[in-house]
Amino acid sequence: MQLSVSLGAVLPRLLKSYGVEIVFGIPGIHTVELYRGLTDSGIRHITPRHEQGAGFMADGYARASGKPGVCFIISGPGMTNIVTAMGQAYGDSVPMLVISTVNEHGRMGSGDGWLHELPNQSGLVDGVAAFSRTLHTTGELAPALAQAFAVFDSARPRPVHIEIPIDVLLAEVADAEPAAPMRLARPAPNPAALDRAADLLAGARAPVILAGGGARDARIGELAERLDAPVIMTTNGRGLVPSGHPLGVSLSATYPATRSLIADADVVLAVGTELGPTDYDMFEDGGFALPGTLIRIDLDPLQITRWIAPALGLVGDAALAVDGLLERLGPTGRTDGADRAARANAGAAELPEMARRDLSILAAVRETLPDARIAGDSTQLVYSGNAAFAMDRPASYFNSATGYGTLGYGLPSAIGAKLADDRPVIALSGDGGLQFCLGELASAVEAGAPVILLLHDNDGYGEIKSYMQARNIRPIGVDIVTPDLATIAAASGWQVVKPSVETFTDDLLESSRRDGPTMLIFTDAFREGWPA
Known part of the structure; x- marks a missing residue:
């Protein structure tokens, strides 16, 4: 029976x-x-x-x-x-x-x-x-x-x-054991379209690659070296080419130096990127343009035709598409790619001083914990990172400050990322965003997820306050009552540390060795004291 x-x-x-x-x-x-x-x-x-x-x-x-x-x-x-x-x-x-x-x-x-x-x-x-x-x-x-x-x-x-x-x-x-399910393979682009794309790239004078989160499994660095092409990475694409790589460009296409690099390109290859405004036109000034021949690779045929229509679209998996291009492309003989990338990256020096300080803080995190993932909320440190921060591995830097742009994301997403494997995970949050998800402090302890939370406590919604003031709007609703977050975290089972500029990297390293989660709280004074 x-x-x-x-x-x-x-x-x-x-x-x-x-x-x-x-x-x-x-x-x-x-x-x-x-x-x-x-x-x-x-x-x-x-x-x-x-x-x-x-x-x-x-x-x-x-x-x-x-x-x-x-x-x-x-x-x-x-x-x-x-x-x-x-x-x-x-x-x-x-x-x-x-x-x-x-x-x-x-x-x-x-x-x-x-x-x-x-x-x-x-x-x-x-x-x-x-x-x-x-x-x-x-x-x-x-x-x-x-x-x-x-x-x-x-x-x-x-x-x-x-x-x-x-x-x-x-x-x-x-009541029966389920059979092994059928799984689908990723679709490969049309071979004829790959042939055409390879011809365009091989004949390009100054090619550029735009790489997004959809290219996380693709050999972007190898393709860039084959083409001698700078790689401009979106927020979700950071790490596709590691920090310090001569062809890597992490300065957002929202900024003039990177836009100039794109404008000078005669062929642009967009791989796994929406070409969305929050990566290419954050300030909505309408200054982003693609005058060169555009090739788009995307799994979604509808996305290929959105916003900026390409001269050639390849529907399929980014990794398979890049593999196909590598099979078809030989050495190009170009040698100026690193110089073009360097000129774009130099534009980061024009960022506001506080953004440069934030980037230096993030660089200290990367250098102290080189294997870490960074999951961020919509907060000032993240906005600066999205402008120009470089990572060493793909799928290691992500946040909620692009696209949909929600609050309360940083801590719970870091918990989920930590449960995926043993790599260190850093959550970036402000005190306003953390109050969206305070209960998840206890969840991290219960789940045995020893994340490290870098909490910028400025007693409210500081970014929105600055935005209102810049537009001559009297700030309302941004100076909020902020509870004693250190006490709440400690009561939830967290270790709480208030690092100084001098002790920050040591505190970060020690936090990574703990079995439980750690909150590192810093203020505006900490950011202002950090060298740009």
Whole structure:
């Protein structure tokens, strides 16, 4: 006689068959059936203190591991809470699987006021997901998961939402071990298009590469050396060419020196980048232009045609595309790429003095902990880093200050990244942003995630205050009551350190050796005292 169990009990085993190792979620009355099968699945469960934190942790985990972050979310408020995190992941093309419940058939969308009822939960998240699907029968679960992982494997990776009505979650199914799922390979670009791209690049006088987060697995450095082409890296592309590489350009294309480099290029190869305004025109001055021949490589055919239409578009995986170009390209004989890159990087000297101090602080972090990842909130140190900071490895510098641009991201995303592997993880946050996610201080301790939080405490929303003052607007709502964050962190189990300029690197190194999380608090006076 074949035994049967609930669909909720089977679901964790299905996830395990796809290689899922961690699930982020807060158990609720509508999701407890999912936890019946979680215990024996081998999947680790991490409990944040807010569903937004669950989404941000999943985001950080996905960026660090290259695997989708998975969340179990209750219906109603659980879904409204996680929408912001899904929006950030959607904007940055981060794979995230959100599995939620919804009221049972007959109650779903009835308007009768059942617990956690929303009129159209799937419709709520449709704009921040590759797709949102409601399962009406038990037989739809396996195909829905297959479709989700098809997106993660071979399309532009973005959040996917699967919602399961409570009656379907409780329905009995055969208790059998899931078969190994079929996985899709990344699509390769058209060979004829690769031939044409290689011809254009081989004949270029002054080629330039624009590289974004979508190129994280591509051999960008090798291609740059073959072409003698400077590589301008977006925020999410930092580290594709390591700091100090003669062809690497980390000064944002928002700034004149980098724009001049692009304007002088006769052929521009854009790899895995949206060419979005927050990377190329942060101040919205309209000064970014691409007069040369543009070649775009992207998994998303729609993205290739957005904002700036290319002369040639290659739809496919960035790593496969770059491999194909390397197979077709020989030495070009050009030798001026390093000089062109150096002239662009020299533009960082024109940044405001405080930004240069911030970049020096970040450089000290990189040099002290060269294997670290840096996950940032929308905060001043991050804004400076996005302007010109260089990293040594891809997928090691990311934050919420581009694209969707949320607050409260830094700490929970760092926790997720730390759970991916043993590399040190630094979170960058301000006191205002941290107050969006204070509860996640306890989550880090509970999860055994010894992250290091560099907290800039300036008693409020300092960046917005400066922005208002620069526009002759009397600051309102930015000078907020800030609790004693050091005491809150210590009460949550954190080590708290207030470094001086002289002790900072030693304190940072010591923090990396601790078994638990550490908060390093610095103020405006610390930044002003740091050498530019």
